[in-house]
Amino acid sequence: MSLLRSTAARTRFSLPATTSTHFRSIQTATNRSQDSDRRQGPVKVSPTSPSFYTSRPVFYDQVAQLERAIATTGAALRRAQLLPLPAFAKASLPPPQNVWQSKEELGETFKTKINLTRYRKITTLLNELSEFHRIANAAGVADISQKIHAVVSLFESDKKEAYLARGKKKPVVLDAYGRSYTLGKRKTSSARVWMIPVQAPELTTVPEGAESKKSTPPTVPMTTILVNNLPLNEFFPLPADRERVTRPLKVAGLLGKFNVFAIVRSGGTTGQSGALAHGISKGIVAHEPALEVLFKKAKLTRRDPRMVERKKTGLAKARKAYTWVKR
Amino acid sequence: MSLLSSNARHVALVQKSLAAGALRAASQPAKAAPKERKAAQSIGGVKKGRKEKWETKKKQEKIHKTKDIPRFTRMAETKLMMPKTFQRPATLPEAFKAGSGHVLELPLFGRETLVPRNVGKAVSYSDAPNNAAKVFGLPRKMFFEYRILSSPCSVVRDVTLQAVETLEKAKASSSLDSRIVLHGRAGCGKSFLLHQAVQYAQAEGWVVFYVPRAASLVNSTTTFAYDLRTQTYLQPHASYRTLDKLLKANSALFAKLPMKKALVTEKLNVPAGTTLADLVQIALKDRSAGNSAVVLDALTSELQAQTQFPVLLAVDDFQALLQDSSYKDHFLRPIKANHLSLPRLILDFASGKRTFAKGAVVTALTNSDTNFNVPLEIQDALDLPRAHPVSPYQRRDGDVQGYVHGLTGFKLPDRMSSDEMAGLFSVWKDDMALTTDKYDELFLSKYVESDGNPRDFVWKGLLSTFST
Numbered sequence: 001m002s003l004l005r006s007t008a009a010r011t012r013f014s015l016p017a018t019t020s021t022h023f024r025s026i027q028t029a030t031n032r033s034q035d036s037d038r039r040q041g042p043v044k045v046s047p048t049s050p051s052f053y054t055s056r057p058v059f060y061d062q063v064a065q066l067e068r069a070i071a072t073t074g075a076a077l078r079r080a081q082l083l084p085l086p087a088f089a090k091a092s093l094p095p096p097q098n099v100w101q102s103k104e105e106l107g108e109t110f111k112t113k114i115n116l117t118r119y120r121k122i123t124t125l126l127n128e129l130s131e132f133h134r135i136a137n138a139a140g141v142a143d144i145s146q147k148i149h150a151v152v153s154l155f156e157s158d159k160k161e162a163y164l165a166r167g168k169k170k171p172v173v174l175d176a177y178g179r180s181y182t183l184g185k186r187k188t189s190s191a192r193v194w195m196i197p198v199q200a201p202e203l204t205t206v207p208e209g210a211e212s213k214k215s216t217p218p219t220v221p222m223t224t225i226l227v228n229n230l231p232l233n234e235f236f237p238l239p240a241d242r243e244r245v246t247r248p249l250k251v252a253g254l255l256g257k258f259n260v261f262a263i264v265r266s267g268g269t270t271g272q273s274g275a276l277a278h279g280i281s282k283g284i285v286a287h288e289p290a291l292e293v294l295f296k297k298a299k300l301t302r303r304d305p306r307m308v309e310r311k312k313t314g315l316a317k318a319r320k321a322y323t324w325v326k327r
Numbered sequence: 328m329s330l331l332s333s334n335a336r337h338v339a340l341v342q343k344s345l346a347a348g349a350l351r352a353a354s355q356p357a358k359a360a361p362k363e364r365k366a367a368q369s370i371g372g373v374k375k376g377r378k379e380k381w382e383t384k385k386k387q388e389k390i391h392k393t394k395d396i397p398r399f400t401r402m403a404e405t406k407l408m409m410p411k412t413f414q415r416p417a418t419l420p421e422a423f424k425a426g427s428g429h430v431l432e433l434p435l436f437g438r439e440t441l442v443p444r445n446v447g448k449a450v451s452y453s454d455a456p457n458n459a460a461k462v463f464g465l466p467r468k469m470f471f472e473y474r475i476l477s478s479p480c481s482v483v484r485d486v487t488l489q490a491v492e493t494l495e496k497a498k499a500s501s502s503l504d505s506r507i508v509l510h511g512r513a514g515c516g517k518s519f520l521l522h523q524a525v526q527y528a529q530a531e532g533w534v535v536f537y538v539p540r541a542a543s544l545v546n547s548t549t550t551f552a553y554d555l556r557t558q559t560y561l562q563p564h565a566s567y568r569t570l571d572k573l574l575k576a577n578s579a580l581f582a583k584l585p586m587k588k589a590l591v592t593e594k595l596n597v598p599a600g601t602t603l604a605d606l607v608q609i610a611l612k613d614r615s616a617g618n619s620a621v622v623l624d625a626l627t628s629e630l631q632a633q634t635q636f637p638v639l640l641a642v643d644d645f646q647a648l649l650q651d652s653s654y655k656d657h658f659l660r661p662i663k664a665n666h667l668s669l670p671r672l673i674l675d676f677a678s679g680k681r682t683f684a685k686g687a688v689v690t691a692l693t694n695s696d697t698n699f700n701v702p703l704e705i706q707d708a709l710d711l712p713r714a715h716p717v718s719p720y721q722r723r724d725g726d727v728q729g730y731v732h733g734l735t736g737f738k739l740p741d742r743m744s745s746d747e748m749a750g751l752f753s754v755w756k757d758d759m760a761l762t763t764d765k766y767d768e769l770f771l772s773k774y775v776e777s778d779g780n781p782r783d784f785v786w787k788g789l790l791s792t793f794s795t
Contacts, residue, residue, distance in 0.1 A: 220745040223775045231778035239791040242776040255771035 058112040066125040069151045073132045076144050082135050093134050099160040100126055106155070126155055172286035180286040184279025186304050189267030193279030195258045195287065198223065221256040223249065227264055227276065241273035248281040248300050252291055258283070278303060422759055431478045431758055436523070437530050441483060441491050447746035449754045451480040452526055459525045462576040463537040466518045466643050466693075472785070477758050481519055482750040486739055490524045490689075494531075497687035498637045503679045505687035508645060510711060511739035513694040514782025518643050520739065521691045528639040533686070534577050534630060538673065541644040542699055545652035545664045554620070554668075560654065561668045566619035567611070569669065570626070574607040580636050581607065587632055590625045594618060603629055620668050627672060631683050638686035640676050645690035647699035648674055649727050665726055678730040690734075704728045709736035742779025751781060755789050763795055 047053075051060035077083040085093075101109060103119045114122070129152055136145035157163070174180050177196065184191040198221045225245065227235040236242050249255045260280060264272045281300040285292050295301045309318035316322050373381045422429035433451040434440045440450045452458060460479065464470070473479040497505035509517040518539075525537045538544070549565040574581060581604035590597040590606070595618055597606055603626060610622035630638050642648070648670040651661040664670040675681040676688050692701055704723050706713065708731040743751070752770050755761060763769055773788030 220771075222745060222771075222779070224778065225775065232776060233778045233780055233783045233787070237787075239776070239787045240793065242787070243772075243793055246772045246775055249775070250768060250772050255768070255775060 056112060056118070058110050059114065059118055062110065062122065063125065066122070066129060066151070069148070070125065070129055070132070073129070073136075073144055073148055077132060077135060077141075080139070080141055080144070082139050082141070083132075085135060093138055096127070096130060096134065097160075097164055098127060098130050099157045099163045100155050101157045105157060109154075122155070126152065172282065174286065180283045182279050182282035182286060184275045184277065184282060184303075186274030186278060187267050187271035187307060189264060189271035189275040191262050191264040191272065191275035191279040193260060193262045193276065193283050195260050195280070195283035197257060197287070198259050223256055223258055223260065225260040225262070227262050227272075236269065236273055238269060241269050244270075244273045245276050245280065248277055248284055248295070251294070251298050251300060252284050252288070254284060254288070258287070274304060429477055429759075431476070431480060431754065433478070433480050433754075436481075436526055438527075441488060441527070443488060445483045446485060446488065447482065447744075447750040449480045449482050449750050451478050453530075457576050457578065459529050459535050459537050459576050460522065462572050464539050465522065466539045468695075468782070469518055469522065469539075475760070475790075476754070480754060481523060482747055482754070484516070484520075484743070484747050486516070486520055487523050490520055491527055494524060494528060494533075494639070494687060498531075498533075499685060502638070502640070502676065502683040502686045502688050505689075506677055506679060506734050507687070507689045508705070508709060508734050508736050509689070509691040509739060510709060510736055512741055512780070514780045515739045515741060516743070516781050517691040517739055518693070519781075521641055521643055521689060524689055525639065525641045528637075528641075529576070532580070532636060534580050534636045534638040536573060536630075536638065536640045537576075538640075538642045541642050541670070541673070542647040542693075542696060544669045545647050545654070545667065546698070547653040547655075550616075551654055551662075551667065557668070559666050559668050559671055560662060561620040563616035563619050565669050566623045567616035570607050570610050570619055570623055573626070574604060574611070578604060584629065584633055584635060586625075586629055588625075588628070590622070592618070592621055595621070597625075624668075624672070627676075627681070631681060634684045636685075638683040640673065640683070640686070640688045642673055642677070642688075642690040644693045644696065644699065645677070646692050646701045646705060647696070649705055649731065650699065650702045653698075663724075663726070665730065674730045677734065679733055702727065705731045705734075708732065708734060711736075743781050743784075744779075745774065748774055748779065748781070748784060751784065752789070755785065761789060762792065765794075769794065 049057060049061055051057040051064065054060050074083060100106075100123055103114055103116065106119065106122070107114045129148055133145060133148040133152060136148060172180055172182055179194050179196045182193050182195075184193060200221050225232040232242060232245060236245065246255070249258075260283070262276050262279060264276055266272075267275070277300070281295055285295055285301060292301070311318055314321075421427055431449075431451065433449050434445075436450040436452050440448075452460060465473065493505065493507070509520060511517055522539075525535055529535045543549075544562065544565055549562050551560045551562050553559075554561045582602050584603045585600045586597065586603065586606060587599060589599040595609070597609060606622060606626060606629075610618045613619075648664045650664060652664045652667060652670070654662040654667065656662050665674050676683070677690060692705070693699075694701065701711065702724075703717060703721060704727040705711070706717070707723070708728070749770065752766075752773075756766065761769065769789070769792070772794075773784055773792070777783035777788050
């Protein structure tokens with residue numbers, strides 16, 4: 001018994017790898033005398049992980065995995081003389097772009113409830129690992145980098161691209177028919193604009209001297225602009241509004257290039273014509289990216305931020321004050 | 328109490344004070360420039376603990392003051408004298424100077440110029456005193472345009488050639504077969520085409536009866552009187568003026584046409600064989616226009632019967648004759664247009680109740696007259712495009728439906744082709760109406776903005792542009 005006790009004591013603080021054998025040896029040692037009684041009992045499966053006896057085995061498994069990964073990769077990087085990095089090298093590394101799964105997502109992935117403290121612990125370890133990943137990437141050690149990536153990718157959120165691309169302009173893509181779809185705004189008006197290049201008619205040579213009764217087809221391709229299914233001249237009776245709409249095409253020198261269809265909503269004539277012009281500018285840039293610089297200089301792609309100023313208390317209108325009375 | 332009067336006393340006092348002031352000024356030395364007033368003055372002192380804020384405020388005020396007043400510098404002499412550009416100096420071109428006599432030099436409208444080769448080119452009208460435009464007048468908007476242009480002209484279009492072709496076919500046949508209504512969207516060129524048809528007919532030796540503003544027959548601007556015999560409201564003065572115009576425009580032709588039937592009324596006794604010119608002269612002698620309506624009726628009957636010259640009856644604003652007029656009867660109910668003599672005459676020919684042995688009736692609708700909208704009956708007859716659906720329960724007048732039955736609609740294209748538009752553009756360019764020399768850009772942008780509509784292209788495009 002004393003021998004057994006001492007073996008148990010010796011083996012109690014051993015490494016997890018020997019737990020199974022340790023467990024089995026105890027069983028066989030203690031139950032040798034009672035073998036005949038216990039033979040029909042259920043066979044106990046030995047736990048694979050030492051965290052089996054903890055309150056959150058999955059969590060501790062993850063933590064252990066991450067800590068192991070940090071240890072091994074840290075050692076590898078140290079062998080490769082990439083750790084510790086001097087300050088200037090660290091500063092020159094590309095900035096971290098970590099988007100870890102949220103607490104809830106992580107809980108779902110690993111089927112265990114993770115509270116904030118534990119989540120913070122995981123993310124701290126992950127950030128350390130991702131730093132090693134950045135160093136490995138920058139240094140070009142592909143095998144270390146791949147190993148880290150294998151671990152880290154399990155914890156990355158699905159919405160990483162969406163999150164990193166937040167606030168950036170979505171590039172306008174042309175659809176299967178070569179149409180661009182852009183949105184323009186001014187004051188409270190909005191214009192949804194579809195633009196498609198005009199299909200130039202086939203040039204047919206007419207023999208000289210032949211006078212046909214029928215007229216020759218139009219030779220110059222022309223832009224047609226339809227606003228809420230009405231031609232431009234019917235929708236905007238004022239010349240100022242019409243000129244505002246065609247200004248982007250004039251600046252680009254593409255007056256016969258595109259046909260425009262737009263749906264404009266809200267606001268008045270000036271707002272709607274301004275919104276339409278804005279949408280057309282964006283559409284032109286989508287079709288001809290080389291014109292972006294020119295349009296920026298001409299302030300055509302800029303959404304005019306001027307809006308109607310609110311009325312203030314004590315004033316008649318936004319700025320107009322009541323007549324000052326001496327007494 | 329002084330010996331002087333109050334006024335004199337007052338004057339004396341003022342003079343005294345002035346003198347005293349002058350003395351005072353003379354005695355004191357010249358005042359130095361006033362000391363610079365402290366920028367900010369606190370009234371009642373600065374509150375405890377706000378000294379720093381006060382100091383910064385004073386500093387800010389000082390800075391603000393120096394930036395306040397802008398500096399005005401004299402413009403360099405060289406810049407003042409130099410014109411804006413060397414190519415376009417700030418002096419009037421020769422053509423704008425008084426007495427320059429600048430006119431558009433364009434070929435004359437006629438059979439030789441109305442060929443497919445000339446589609447998209449402008450042609451001008453003759454200056455003869457019997458020109459239908461001069462005699463009968465023109466629609467309002469066309470009149471304004473010709474007032475601005477240095478010489479009346481128009482562009483030859485495909486539709487012009489088609490109209491010429493139609494008139495050639497109608498020359499030899501009755502007007503029953505050629506009753507045309509020109510329609511299309513507002514500003515597409517209906518009145519211009521009608522005018523071109525009138526000018527062609529006159530050049531080819533037709534008898535021309537042109538009514539450029541049919542709305543003036545029904546807007547109660549002329550006298551009217553009920554006639555029991557015809558059971559219509561006669562329009563004596565309108566008939567008088569119509570006779571006068573008909574004679575002026577077709578005097579040579581009327582002189583060759585003798586009357587087949589005598590005209591006998593209570594007041595008149597015109598034997599058969601009298602020329603139509605003489606008949607009209609008889610009516611014109613009576614300034615009170617008593618015989619005018621009867622004579623006009625007789626004249627048109629004679630024109631119907633004769634086969635020597637084809638007759639063109641051209642009416643603009645035709646839709647005004649198909650609804651209630653602005654006249655009111657003694658019960659203050661509106662009188663229908665077809666109950667007035669002149670509109671009735673026109674409608675009879677348009678509907679085919681009366682026909683010219685040789686000739687045509689060409690009419691044009693006007694979409695831009697808000698007093699006389701295009702009525703439902705002709706919309707149904709010609710199947711005109713509608714902005715909104717129309718209920719079958721809306722009342723249609725049976726008489727009007729009878730009048731519009733059998734009319735042939737001719738739709739003008741919504742857009743002028745770019746060649747034709749280029750011709751129109753060069754008319755205004757040559758007449759020095761443009762504000763810029765960037766012709767390509769101006770033409771393309773205005774074509775796009777007007778969606779190929781000729782009226783918008785000229786009035787809201789070329790003549791109203793902000794571009795320079």
